[in-house]
Amino acid sequence: MKKQLLGLIFSAVLSPLAMADVHIGVSIAQVDDVFLAQMRDYMVAHAKQLQGVTLQFEDAQGDVVRQLNQVQNFTSQGVDAIIVNPVDTAATAKITDDAQKAHIPLVYVNRRPDGDQLPPGVGYVGSDEVKAGEMQMRYLADKMGGKGNLAIMLGLLSNNATHNRTLGVKTVLKDYPNIHVVEEQTADWQRSKAMDLMNNWIVSGKKIDAVAANADEMAIGAAMAIRQAGMEPGKDILVGGSDGGPAGLEAIKKDQLAVTVYQDNKGQANGSIDLALQMVRKEPYKAELTIPYQLITKANYQDFVNP
Known part of the structure; x- marks a missing residue:
């Protein structure tokens, strides 16, 4: 002692x-x-x-x-x-x-x-935010069969996470010349803004095969808008998120999201x-x-x- x-x-x-x-x-x-x-x-x-x-x-x-x-x-x-x-x-x-x-x-x-x-x-x-975008997009590109129209849903433009995750997505797209970015706008990380943005994209009549969202909250908002329009996320439009928190995991379970990337x-x-x-x-x-x-x-x- x-x-x-x-x-x-x-x-x-x-x-x-x-x-x-x-x-x-x-x-x-x-x-x-x-x-x-x-x-x-x-x-x-x-x-x-x-x-x-x-x-x-x-x-x-x-x-x-x-x-x-x-x-x-x-x-x-x-x-x-x-x-x-x-x-x-x-x-x-x-x-x-x-x-x-x-x-x-x-x-x-x-x-x-x-x-x-x-x-x-x-x-x-x-x-490494670039890696998040790369991992998300490689999975989506594979599920798209290497072709189709992609919409990118951005986070806050003042955050380098937005820039780097999007950079990761576009880095992968260099390997897929038949995947075309047809929309790229911000929803400020927010589910409600993502719903409005996705609804606007759908109403515009432009064909979208997949959405790469910079965060799960926006991806979930996009998936909700897709369902409200009478379509099925994962079947009619693939949706990918990023963060992998409880809400994202639940969305994966319910087939709202095809993929997310876990940020610890x-x-x-x-x-x-x-x-x-x-x-x-x-x-x-x-x-x-x-x-x-x-x-x-x-x-x-x-x-x-x-x-």
Whole structure:
């Protein structure tokens, strides 16, 4: 017992930061986004398992200025670390600058800031969005028999996830000259907007054989509009999504979606906190952590239920 007590005292003297409470400020781009709301919940659950870790959440509500103000409030409060899911990946320079000037570790999660390299003291945890688009489109192209008309449903144009997932889709299309993109518009990640957009495409009379949506919520909205028009998703029009959350899995089960691509928001949530703690405690860390995507179809969706 005495040896154990001495060991605890010794470790506390060697690494006081490891034993100290850590206060982390977290700014989420938009908490009413289903995927991001789930990621927030995973963060809460993970922090509860870590002794002395407190999270302070703020909702940027899709507003770049609001998010910048939140980060500035974090720095003025003297938080130990900051985690940001950016509203606009092209507008993060000021956030990064504020954190660096305050000498506070900063971790971006899920959406990587634009640019090639992250500066010192800044990390990123997320997934390769280009791969998501590639995996989704290869599956759809195979099911289309390598020919037909494709509609691409875009997420928010301010997000590099939208750009990169679409880039992945179009990279694959170079191998399929007989698949033609006939529509390409944004539904802002939202199910309701996707329903309206898909309905407009159907009413226009343009033949569409498949829809590649940048996210499950939009894919589900498209599938709902297809059914309302008296057609069957998967038979009359193939629909592909991305994210692989509970709603996407349920849509796969019901044959609303032919395919989705699993983005591990639990891994991203936990990884962002773990990286922030490593930075705070001055432990060795890898500045960028990429969590791979996984293809989900009717054949394997049950493997992803309650991962």
